Amino acid sequence: MKKPLQVMKFGGTSVGDSSCMRRVVEIVRNASPEGRIAVVVSAVSGVTNRLIEAANQSKAGNETALAVVFDQLRKQHDEVVTTLIHSAETRGRLRSTLHNLFVECDRLCEGTILLRELTPRTLDAISGLGERLCAPIVAAALSELGVAAEAIDATEIVVTDSYHGGAEPWIDMTRARCQARIAPLIKTGIVPVVTGFIGATEEGVLTTLGRGGSDYSATILGAVLDADEVVIWTDVPGLLTADPRLVAEACTIAEISYREAAELAYFGAKVLHPKTLRPVMQCGIPIWIKNTFAPDELGTKITPTGPLNSGGVKGLTAIRDAALITVAGQATQGVPDVLARTIATAAAVRADVFLISQSSSRNDICLVIPSPLAKRTVEALRHEFSPDLVHEKVEHTVFDSAVSVITLVGQNMRTLSGTVARTFAALGQENVNIIATAQGSSDCSMSFVVPQQDMKIALASIHRELELGRLPSNRRPVTAVASQSVIRKYQSEQASAD
Helix, strand or coil: CCCCEEEEEECCCCCCCHHHHHHHHHHHHHHCCCCEEEEEECCCCCHHHHHHHHHHHHHHCCHHHHHHHHHHHHHHHHHHHHHHCCCHHHHHHHHHHHHHHHHHHHHHHHHHHHHCCCCHHHHHHHHCHHHHHHHHHHHHHHHHCCCCEEEECHHHCCEECCCCCCCCECHHHHHHHHHHHCHHHHHCCCEEEEECCEEECCCCCEEECCCCCHHHHHHHHHHHCCCCEEEEEECCCCCECCCCCCCCCCCEECEEEHHHHHHHHHCCCCCCCCCCCHHHCCCCCCEEEEECCCCCCCCEEEECCCCCCCEEEEEEEEEEEEEEEEECCHHHHHCCCHHHHHHHHHHHCCCCCCEEEECCCCCCEEEEEEHHHHHHHHHHHHHHHCCCCCCCCCCCEEEEEEEEEEEEEEECHHHCCCHHHHHHHHHHHCCCCCCEEEECCCCCEEEEEEEHHHHHHHHHHHHHHCCCCCCCCCEECCCHHHHHHHHHHHHHHHHHHC
């Protein structure tokens, strides 16, 4: 029988240095006798942030700071090569490959310095360098330990549209290229080590899938290669019932459905990229979230339907940095298609709308979006409605950037008796004011908006009231070692966001 095909994705902390990469190589080597494997890698931890810093320094014309960044990146990767690769011949080839990639990036930065302009296309090309540096190192390390491997640049196989900074894959073309380029390697026992996060247009122009997009890369490959499962190796033990920085009793969810996991990701769970599940939903491929540093822990399994008899709230998420935009005023009552135009305007500036509500009188429309997009969304809305409300003396579009969105995620939310009442009662006991709510639009989630300062106490009180810290069969405790890595991950991601 044909051996099962497993796509393994390793995140930035999993390939953070030479010792981390050794763990990755061991995981792949130990799994290779049992099945066929394709690997997707992120950039080394912190490298993408440094590359974005380099791009911005180029735009500012700061050549000295730019040189410092690239000198550090060259040393960082060379130290990994020196420590990890023992063959002098392999080290020489690898250093030549990395040198050529750095030269390519140097030229992009030089052009940016000359023009004092950083285009989305150039930013993609610079920020995607990290994965292109990492994949050849991991492939060489695998080969040195007797696992045949080949580094593959995703620009060869992942075809996307031309929206830089958040491109969407063209699945049919990607499938054709993967079947031609990747499938023959796997068939002959060679492990392809593919760069995550990046792809290319049909014309070959490099694009990125958005920050954290290596998860997305892995499930794209899993779908087009008809994999048996996708394993996302990271530094946490799976999806959790809540952010462990905010809720000490948070525990690992053993199994969860696609829809529930998608809701958790969309509403702020940092373990998964929000788009990760899209490619596999049609084919039903299971996804595992496992800990590179504790590979024997079971982690979280994500399946089409989740476990049997799994109704109830599985987890809580919180989006701290949200903004509440209000389009208001008596004059809006006579404006045609206010709701449709509001949504269309937000979509035009690519603002994700977490929730939206409209008053019964239709005078007020509220939408909640990420804070970084608030200013440009408000400007777009003011421009959209200015011809209709030119005689209004009071500003018709305002926003509050000090709010947070809390979401309860679980199956059969509409039919759960008492969940809403218990949730609101718990918040009432803590004097937490609910600014807006969205219930019923999804059977898997309920969201509401609270003042940002009340987010932590709101999460803790709901988690306690719904007893999510208990350990029935669908949850597992977070071990002491794992809990520290979880907290570090959340802290580092928050620092990046800040």
